[in-house]
Amino acid sequence: MTSLSFGTSGLRGLVTDLSGEPAQRWTAAFLAHAGTRIASRTLLVGRDLRASSPSIAADCLGAANAAGWEAVDCGALPTPALALEALRRGAAAVMVTGSHIPDDRNGLKFYAPGEITKADEAEIRTAFEALPADLPPAGDTPGDSTASALNTYRSRYLNAFAPDALAGLTIGIYQQSSVARDLLVDLLSSLGAETVAIGRAERFVPVDTEAHRPEDIALLRESAADGRFAAIVSTDGDADRPLVADGVGEVLRGDVVGLLTALHLGARTIVTPVTSSGAAESSGVAAKVVRTRVGSPFVIEAMEREVAGGSEGVLGFEANGGVLLGSPVSIDGRSLAPLPTRDAILPILCTLAGSKARGLSVGAFADTLGAGQALADRLKNVPASASGPFLTRLAEDDAYADALMAEAGPIASRDHLDGVRFRLEEGSIVHFRASGNAPELRVYVEAEDPARASTLLRWGLATAAREVGASPT
Structure with missing residues (x-):
């Protein structure tokens, strides 16, 4: 028996059930499937900051080497950064992350080069079951290393927003153990904000942007008590879900952050799961709202249908605040290409820049939606x-x-x-x-x-x- 199973986004389970041979075998099964879909024989591997992620990433890299693939270690970086690099290279990728779940659990997210579908999951399970009892020994080399994926992701947003987009704002950054904790300081400072890092953790903190821990709520309110911050921002462990609190430390709902992002980007079609509130329709932000089951694969599938049907300005978001960009958009004359995977950085930037552009506090900006x-x-x-x-x-x-x-x-x-x-x-x-x-x-x-x-x-x-x-x- 094993705790490992596919959920709404990737394979997850107890670290004790994933480390070592299981991670190698699941990677081998994924590569067997990916090899039927893409010409590239390069596997990119990234990871979050939980304690077990470096060793599991090494398992994945070793399995790729054993299978004859080029293994590239992208290090610790946000999941959407790894996804962007996979799309740029036309390569396969594995992100080692348990997202927001506790440190005794971990998981694998697969890209080939885009996020895999539920049908892909079934085929990977079939490939896993068909693996021989004895696989070739995993390679000892950790693979080539690169920082290009993180740099490309950073440039994506520095090029899309004006250099002074956040000028005059003082932003608290709740760093905890988010893999984007230093990137957030860098990006927001580069866009003109004064940043103050708070709550950096040495051990993994399971921040869930849908079900907030009481200690996180208390920290945000205490940090905002002196009124110095326009907002406090953070992400979950692998930075595909945002956390945005207003100037008094009150957390904005994830679907509200998604709607503010859609409003700032001028989205015309919104795709969102049934767990997002009725504000998606009642706010009037977009002309069309498409509802799906929970999970980014379902949102991506629906976005692809909308784009194929001729819809423009297609944007998806989940109740956790993660935003998926299905169509190219323009921000003050600067273009931003699609990135159809859940992302925390775009909604953070859009919420902050949108409130500043309208001369409103973050809380007042959110109130314009009448989200109930x-x-x-x-x-x-x-x-x-x-x-x-x-x-x-x-x-x-x-x-x-x-x-x-x-x-x-x-x-x-x-x-x-x-x-x-x-x-x-x-x-x-x-x-x-x-x-x-x-x-x-x-x-x-x-x-x-x-x-x-x-x-x-x-x-x-x-x-x-x-x-x-x-x-x-």
């Missing part, structure tokens, strides 16, 4: 064997769903696109969904009133915990 109240949290240590039957019963047994939801209010409509999402007759939303990346059951709520949203979230967590036999905290 949306909250989310999770029950930890809920395996699929517990969450699956609960969600299936909610979806298929109307009498059970009506009885369970009665305390929240009468149900007006139900959506089963990803999990089970209820719209109540008074307009509020309650959405139950199993995480694709970890043994967690997530609860999402929307309401016009903050108190109502908080009440619904507490009720949803307690109710789900009771049904699956989990702790509500």
Whole structure:
């Protein structure tokens, strides 16, 4: 038995189940599949800053050498930087990262050269199962090293934004263990901001931009208490999800950051999962909104359909704030090419530059959307064997769903696109969904009133915990 499985974005599981031979075998299986898709025989390998990532990256590089591929060590860098380099070279890539999950877990994200699809995942699993019991020994050499991927990614944004785009702003950078912590200081300073680094960590910190840790919320509010910051920004571990707090330390929802990015870039078509709030439609930012299941592969697939159908200004974002750019855009006369993978740096820059260009604080800029109240949290240590039957019963047994939801209010409509999402007759939303990346059951709520949203979230967590036999905290 192994904890390794594909989730909403890549293969993840316990470090003890991934390190060594498993990482080598999954890399070999990926290369067997990638070799049928691309002409290049180069594998780029990047990693985040968690303790296990350097050794797992070495496993991947060694497996590539053993398979006869050129192995290139790109070092520690943001996932979107590695993805950009893979697209630039037409090469395959593996990012060693567990994103926001705890340090005892890690994972592999695959690119060939773009982000792999769910169909690719199935073929990689098939290739993995077909591997011989004994693989060629992994090469001892770590492969060639390069810093070009990070430099190319840095230049992408320095060339797209004016040198004074952030002039006059003082920005706090919550560094924790984000792989982009030094890059953020560099980029924002280069674009005119005064930057102040806070909270740098020596050990990995699992920052989840959808379910914030109380200690992170407290740190942001305390750091902003003296009023010196226009905003405080950060990312998750591999820098494909942004965290943006306003001048008083209040965190902007990820879907709000995505909408502000779409507004600043003039996006005409938005693609976003069902977990993003109804503000995607009600704000009127874009003429068209396309909803998908949760996971960047589904967002990318829908963006590709829109582009192929002739849509322009196509931008995707997830409820965690990660932005995927499907079409070329222009920022004050400067062009920015598509990057169809989740990215944290673009939404951070657009939120800050957009607020400055409009003469608004970050909080006031967000308020222009009229986004209402949306909250989310999770029950930890809920395996699929517990969450699956609960969600299936909610979806298929109307009498059970009506009885369970009665305390929240009468149900007006139900959506089963990803999990089970209820719209109540008074307009509020309650959405139950199993995480694709970890043994967690997530609860999402929307309401016009903050108190109502908080009440619904507490009720949803307690109710789900009771049904699956989990702790509500």
